Amino acid sequence: MDNDTPPLIVDIDGTLTDENRAIDPHVMPVLREWPARVVIATGKAMPFPIALCEFLGIERTVVAENGGVVFVEATDELRLEGDHEAALAVGEAYRDLGHDLGFGQVDLANRWRETELVVSRDRPLEPLEELASARGLVVLDTGFAYHVTDPVVDKGTGLEAVCAELGFEPAEFLAVGDSVNDAQMFDLAGEAVAVANADETALERADRVTDASYGDGFLEAVAPYRS
Numbered sequence: 260m261d262n263d264t265p266p267l268i269v270d271i272d273g274t275l276t277d278e279n280r281a282i283d284p285h286v287m288p289v290l291r292e293w294p295a296r297v298v299i300a301t302g303k304a305m306p307f308p309i310a311l312c313e314f315l316g317i318e319r320t321v322v323a324e325n326g327g328v329v330f331v332e333a334t335d336e337l338r339l340e341g342d343h344e345a346a347l348a349v350g351e352a353y354r355d356l357g358h359d360l361g362f363g364q365v366d367l368a369n370r371w372r373e374t375e376l377v378v379s380r381d382r383p384l385e386p387l388e389e390l391a392s393a394r395g396l397v398v399l400d401t402g403f404a405y406h407v408t409d410p411v412v413d414k415g416t417g418l419e420a421v422c423a424e425l426g427f428e429p430a431e432f433l434a435v436g437d438s439v440n441d442a443q444m445f446d447l448a449g450e451a452v453a454v455a456n457a458d459e460t461a462l463e464r465a466d467r468v469t470d471a472s473y474g475d476g477f478l479e480a481v482a483p484y485r486s
């Protein structure tokens with residue numbers, strides 16, 4: 260293992276993907292050949308980052324659902340945290356107001372979630388925020404979906420949980436992301452890089468901002484560590 264290359268924690272949507280959530284194929288060999296630990300940290304439900312790790316051929320070290328779900332294959336550890344019942348109750352109350360979640364009958368966005376709930380960004384935000392805060396939850400707008408999530412967890416607590424399992428310090432990590440839901444892992448990482456398409460919060464909390472967007476931004480972010 261190359262001692263100079265930092266362990267990497269990287270977001271998926273908007274960082275490894277284009278604006279339509281499609282993975283940029285150029286990022287795949289970089290992740291596959293990264294000579295240090297790679298952690299995939301996402302607001303998506305766990306099956307998505309797990310599948311990404313499998314298709315990349317890298318160990319499955321995953322922070323999913325904005326930190327609500329943490330899986331470390333190396334120690335066979337799964338941690339779930341977050342008031343899923345409250346998030347589901349928000350969804351029910353939101354539907355009672357006549358708003359559906361926006362992902363159709365099968366709802367692949369929520370089907371495998373265990374700690375939070377997501378609503379499509381084309382649905383009304385204000386009533387969702389009111390229902391969430393009445394139950395001690397927050398709504399994160401990641402640019403891809405509204406996440407009704409428990410503020411006791413975030414990608415930062417997820418990074419800490421992975422570090423506790425694997426014996427790293429969060430400050431050893433290079434973090435790359437695009438959105439408000441990356442803020443806490445940015446704060447803990449030794450170096451935080453926002454891609455050019457990042458939202459205001461991510462841009463503010465980053466140590467460095469790339470000129471390039473999306474997958475090209477990720478490649479620019481990691482370029483200093485690639486010989």
Ligand SMILES: O=C(O)COP(=O)(O)O
Binds near residue numbers: 300301302401403405
């Ligand atoms: O699922 C989302 O809304 C965002 O996912 P991300 O954290 O991988 O960008």
Ligand SMILES: [Mg+2]
Binds near residue numbers: 273274436
């Ligand atoms: Mg993102």
